[in-house]
Amino acid sequence: MKKILYLFLLPAFLNAQNTPDGADILRKVDKNMISKTSISTSQMVVHGRRGSRTITSKSYQKGEVNSFSEYLSPAREKGTKMLKLDDRLWIYSPSTDRTIQLSGHMLRQSVMGSDLSYEDMMEDRKLEEVYNAKVVGEDTIGGRKTWVLELSAKVDDATYEKRKEWIDKERYIPLKEELFAKSGELLKRVLLSDVEKIDGRWYPKKMNYKDMLKDGEGTDFIVDEITFDTDIPDYIFNKASLKQ
């Protein structure tokens, strides 16, 4: 009788042994997605009701809290710069030659009409630090096998209390993310694709952000070039650099 029971439980046991720990998966994802520094050139394609707009920018990022971006095109946005230091964000507009600090409701407004708000762009903590993860299943996204993880916040100040992640089983890159409110309402969905190996790490070069409460097709974020762990001088992350 015992042997028969073991025979039934064995597949479940083997399956459990093959399923990695949620925290391990998050650690590997963070290793791919978060770097000490990065310099990138990217396009943001905003799909609106009257067509799409593409905004290109060059960004410098250092650690989890500092970043600097300069818009390169279109001509109307060219020269606009954005500096983020800790939880503060400044924007410099060349047309007015003014720097303004964004706060409160302004941070909740969308960046150039996209599905990303300024405060979305300020979210950059490691998943492992913020969430407990549980593998709840497997799925296939774009032909890639994925672990499906349910994340629940382990800190009080997580922006999204719950998340659902579809993580590539081999490359440890999220291919899909769903971000939920405390009430369980789905707020955002991110689709990640065009995964390439860059500087020894897997990285998705295309991301589609969709504010699920808004109409539309969302916003594509396409990385044209990116380098990781390059030295970036400190003066870049300074308010003075906004007017240079």
Add this chain to the structure above:
Amino acid sequence: MTANSKISTRSEPPRGAITRLAFHLAYKNLMGAGLRTWLSVGILSFVFVLIIFYQGYVEGFYQNSIDENIAWEYGGGQLLYKDYDPYDAFTLQDGHGKIPATDTKDLVPILIRQASIYPQGRLMPVLVKGIEVAQNTVKLPTQLLQQSSAEYPVIIGKRMAASVNLKKGDQVMLRWRDKNGSFDAGNVTIAGIFDTDVPNVDIGQIWMPLKKLWAMTDMKGQATLFIANNNYEQKNLPKWKFKTQDELLTGIRALEKMDKITGVIIYLVLLAIAMLAVFDTQVLSIFRRQQEIGTYISLGMTRKQVLGLFTAEGCMHSILGVLVGFIYGVPIFIYFTRQGIGTPAAVDNLGISAGKRIFPDFSPELIIGTAVLIIVSTTIVSFLPARKIAKMNPVDALKGKLQ
């Protein structure tokens, strides 16, 4: 003729008789001048009516604004948390504190949080204001929140309703953050739409029961500000600063002052034009009536008396102007005081508290003050060219020689 015969007796006539004579002659001359007089009188009366009308309108506009702001927003004053500055959006995040343990029966607590709504699939930042529903300090219809059975009842102003295309009973998705910054979302139900002249309690904001907002944000017992009623006795509460009604109205009063200064500039220009007309009339009179002046002096009038006569003539222009102004101005004032003046829709969108109709305030002080201003300034302007009479040679004047 009677007047002339009195002067020809050469005995010194009594002072009162001279004054009466001066006014009598002045009146006769004015009437004799015909259209010239009525043009000056017309301009003076127009300036008189216009000054009163503009000042009365400004007075009425701002009085309405002050009354409405007190009724809807300021109450008997506000008690603000020390870190909260209504004019600085940066202070909203942390500008709230625990409601003081002392007696707050004359205070209506309000907690303000920032959030976003999604009407028709659009994102729109809003201020969510939680208010104690059992209040009657301000005119916000918070009883509608009490009566609603919706999970998240809210009331919004008519401007907000128009901008987000929502009506009573509609639901809209609200996304907010709790005290730690975690997102939460849920559908709020429009329990009522109020009509107010105060955009400050309307545009870009939704009102909901304070207790609901506490539960939603996990901020029980917190408030950003209190609105005091008229019975509130100011107490020294640590971490809270009291702003009196007068302090809260400083901005509106500054605007009123600015508008009144603008008004003064406008009516000084108008007054200057009117005075120019009177001045011209006087100069022309003195030039054309030299023989008359010579005759007056020959008949025994002193130069001062002749000067007084001409000044009285000028002054009578303004008296007539004021009288004529009264005749057609008073019915106009009464009409607009009763009917009001419609406010252009553009004013409503400027964020200024203006009623749909402004009822001008034509106070007796304003009317009497304006009348005195016009009479005094006309008298001065009439006197200036008339001074020339004092230097006239009566013989040359009689001969009609130009001097």
